[in-house]
Amino acid sequence: MVVEVEERKMEAENTFNLSEPITVGDYILKSRIGQGSFSTVWKAEHRFNAQRVAVKQVYLSKLNRHLKNCLNCELTFLSSVNHPNIIQLFDVFQVCPSLSDRLHFSFFNFLECPFA
Secondary structure, three states: OOEEEEOOHHHHHHHHEEEEEEEEEEEEEEOOOOEOOOOOEEEEEOOOOOOOEEEEEHHHHHHOOOHHHHHHHHHHHHHOOOOOOOOEEEEEEEOOOOOOOEEEEEEEEOOOOOOO
């Protein structure tokens, strides 16, 4: 899969709404839902069919070996489970916007709720 990530250094790190959309693969990041030490979760939309998704963006450079293993375990589990009470993981990929940065993106079904 060819992935284009605009090289703007994720201006959205400081805002919940983007002044200009950021495109990741076939998805357009719309607004930030939340942010932690190692990742940011975005509300996004498919460019062609307008499907809403949640995108977890992980900053791999911030993870030590143990946390990278935890991420791999999480992805392995989520890709193998199919249960109505567990959110569905349907796509994963990595991009390298610069030599020192690697970004990991996981795509999930988006659940409508009051805080999103």
